[in-house]
Amino acid sequence: MNTSLKLKKLAGISVIAFATMTAVNSASAANWRYAHEEYEGDVQDVYAYKFKEFIEENSDHTLQVFRFGELGESDDIMEQAQSGILNFVNQSPGFTGSLIPEAQIFFIPYLMPTDMDTVIKFFRESEAINEDFPKLYAEKGLELLKMYPEGEMVVTVDEPVTSPAEFDNKKIRVMTNPLLSETYNAFGATPTPLPWGDVYGALQTNMIQGQENPIFWIESAGLYEVSPNLVFTGHGWFTTASMANKKFYDGLSDEDKKLIQNAADYAFEEIITHIDGLADEALAKIQKASDKVTVTRLNEEQIELFRARAPQVEKKFIEMTGKSGEALLDQFRKDLAAVTE
Incomplete structure (x- = not known):
């Protein structure tokens, strides 16, 4: 066979091989579905799109992201994730708490530190976060990918x-979370569970007199327009979690599992950078947009009046969760001590 014929034959084989490889890759590529609880540009949305970016740049898979309201509210997207309609879901323990009672630990006031460096170190290193919680989520058919903070609660x-005396007779909206209700009972208010879609209107009509959220969400959702007095109580950070349907995840190849874990790690690092300074930026936007806004930052003496009521919330948490919750709380305290020493 002459050289020219050999080259043509090799070229033909290469084309066939490439076509075959492409067909295999195409057959194994999937379009995954991911839903979260926030609006365009908010923290969960940024996380989701960083996750999507990593998946699509490092595989043939694609990821479709659904924002708040596109597939329903928080309870709806969790049901869809558990049933396998969604592959991934991002939901805060505020809603997951009804499914996984131990997740309500994040709503024990004054348990978490408020300075960002300590909070980030805790999420990176905590045994409770990185070892205990994945087991709890797995029991409910969920593969916990990453827990991450969004911002200090305001x-x-x-x-x-x-x-606390000034909270008397005030209805404060809470997520459908029994422990969060206990927190505002302890603070002297009347906790009022409401789905997110009803909050703005309820504030506007004085059906409720307040609510809590990270400051970026207060700005993004325009809550300051109908609830203009911002109070920094220092009682905790808003935490959220990305997770996968466990049956879906367990059925993946080791390569795809590694891809997803790496995507979650990548999105975590990106979101930590994103939230640095986000609260100050959001507050500046709020103050520029409205001259009716007031900002109250409690001093240590004022905070102590609220902190003194935290033990009754801890007691309620242990009543709700039993020995597993008590063990988790002990581990939380050990982890927090380790990052604050």
Whole structure:
């Protein structure tokens, strides 16, 4: 066979091989579905799109992201994730708490630190976060990929509040989370569970007198327009979690499992950078947009009045969760001590 014929034959084989390889890759590529609880540009949305970016740049898979309201509210997207309609879901323990009672630990006031460096170190190194919680989520058919913080919780109220006594007779919206209700009972308010879609209107009509959220969400959702008094109580950070349907995840190849874990790690690092300075930026936007806004930052003496009521919330948490919750709380405290020493 002459050289020219050999080259033509090799070229033909290469084309066939390439076509075969492409067909295999195409057959193994999938379009995955991911839903979260927030609006375009909010923290969960940024995380989701960083996750998507990594998946699509490092595989033939594609990822379709659904924002708040596109597939329903938080309870709806969790049901869809558990049933396998969604492959991935991002949901805060505020809603997951009804499914996984131990997840309500994030709503024990004054358990978590408020400075960002310590919070980030805790999420990176905590045994409770990285070892205990994945087991709890797995029991409910969920593969926990990453827990991450979004921002310090801020309360908006119809008038400035500096003590539990000033919360008296005020209805404060809470997520459908029994422990969060206990927190506001302890703080002297009347907790009022409401789905997110009803909150703005309820504040506007004085059906409720306040709510809590990270400051970026207060700005993004325009809550300051109908609830203009911002109170920094220092009682905790808003935490959320990305997860996969466990049956879907367990059925993946080792390569795809590694891809997903790497994507979750990548998105975590990106979101930590994103939230640095986000609260100050959001507050500046709020103050520029409205001259009715007031900002109250509780001093240590005022905070102590609220902190003194935290033990009754801890007691309620242990009543709800039993020995597993008590063990988790002990581990939380050990982990927090390790990162604050």
